[in-house]
Amino acid sequence: MSKKKRSRDPNPGSASALTDPTSAPHPADFKPIPFPAIPVQGNAIEVWDKFFATHTPQPIEFHAPFKAIFELKDHAGAVAFLEAAIRHGQGRTWMYEVLPLEMQLAERSTDDIERAMLSRSDFRTVDQSSMMLSAAYLVRFQQLPRALHLYRQASSLNPARPEPYALGLRLAKKLNDADAVQWAALGILSHVWTTDHQPLHRQAENALLDLEQQLNRAGKTAEAKAVAEKMAAAKTHDLEIILRWQGEADLDLIIEEPNGTLCSLQHPQSPAGGVLLHDGMGPRQKETYEQIIYPQALTGTYRIKIQHVWGRVVAKRALLTVTQYKGTDAETTKTQVIALTDEETVVRVQLKQGRRTQPVTVSAVPHMAHPPVPVRNRSRIVQSSAQSRQARDDFLRTRRLTQPGAPRRAGVGYQPVISVIPEGSSLSASAVISADRRYVRMRLTPTFSQVTDVFTFSFLNSGGGN
DSSP, X not given: OOOOOOXXXXXXXXXXXXXXXXXSOOTTTOOOOOOOOOOOSSOHHHHHHHHHHHOOOOGGGGHHHHHHHHHTTOHHHHHHHHHHHHHTTOOOHHHHHHHHHHHHHTTOOXXXXXXXXXXXXXXXXXXXXXXXXXXXXXXXXXXXXXXXXXXXXXXXXXXXXXXHHHHHHHHHHHHTOHHHHHHHHHHHHTOOOSTTOHHHHHXXXXXXXXXXXXXXXXXXXXXXXXXXXXXXXXXXXXXXXXXXXXXXXXXXXXXXXXXXXXXXXXXXXXXXXXXXXXXXXXXXXGGOEEEEEESSOBSEEEEEEEEEEEEOOGGGEEEEEEEEEETSTTOEEEEXXXXXXXXXXXXXXXXXXXXXXXXXXXXXXXXXXXXXXXXXXXXXXXXXXXXXXXXXXXXXXXXXXXXXXXXXXXXOOOOOOOXXXXXXXXXXXXXXXOTTSSOEEXXXXXXXXXXXXXXXXXXXXXXXXX
């Protein structure tokens, strides 16, 4: 009878072995390796080195012996177990996360703990998320200089993300590192991420002003002046577009960028560097404006589309203000009155000296592929505020009738009618054959349809019967 061989991971330290469930052996083939007795006499390093040099356990087999060591609260033995497994190429992701904690409990030196944390970064995939997590671990162990270094490396992988700058600024101020303060604060000021970026900008400005004062008090006036100039340069913007109007209405601002992408309500952060800072609606005048800003924009032609979504705009006019190179000596501002029609209005703007050379990598997490329809867009089915208030009153009155003890009226039943709405591309064709059957004349009719919006609403007080 032939014996089944025990399957082994050819590369136990690989990432696939950590995540691929198929790497685990079949239950019928699984034969656990007998681990040695847990050493408690101080020779743990020798025991585990000898064991891992001759055995290659499966990932699941590590749990039981380590749990036994953990229950004994033998932190030195746990460190020996983890280090021996890593030395012999059998490291797992969880080992690199547990090892610094066990080292701290075993009162190992800060250099050893720091080295274990950096090994964790080397073991994992080199991306911004893993580096940020490693930096957070280093902060927990008070390894602030190393953590700050990782934050700077993470920002170099994706300069468009605010987290490395914001967390790095906090550490730089604690360490009193002037160079790091400049890096973090200037990185924050040179980017605009969301509508709540103002608190971050204020913190960055205060940090740079404090640094400037320190340099002036130390007699380093040239360096202080350089900091002020860098701060002013970081606050400049290549392009700013503001649309203002008056009245109980809603206008949408859509920017078609030189590389073909859009910046709008559905795409508040665009690959060309645009950010939708404000999306407004009437009737309050301080809310009736739309603002899109490009801190660093691509060179080319920008097509500004203005859509009248709903409501009545005073005089059917809107004011479009376009500012180029804001904060520089070449700043220009143009204001144009836009006459609103049923069709969208398009205004072209040429930006000749944009500072952005590459598109921005826009994260998919904050922006869903199909964002929910804002409440304001549902007002398209409402023709006036009077009708809106009437619908609200009818809804509240209907809700009161459903309360226990409320007088009931006869209900009305409805027969639903289901209609099929085609979506996509379709083609209909008809043919006419000549009398001599020599020619065929074809008539092709392509149809392209798309369902853009689906609104849900309730029928209120539809039946007035007794």
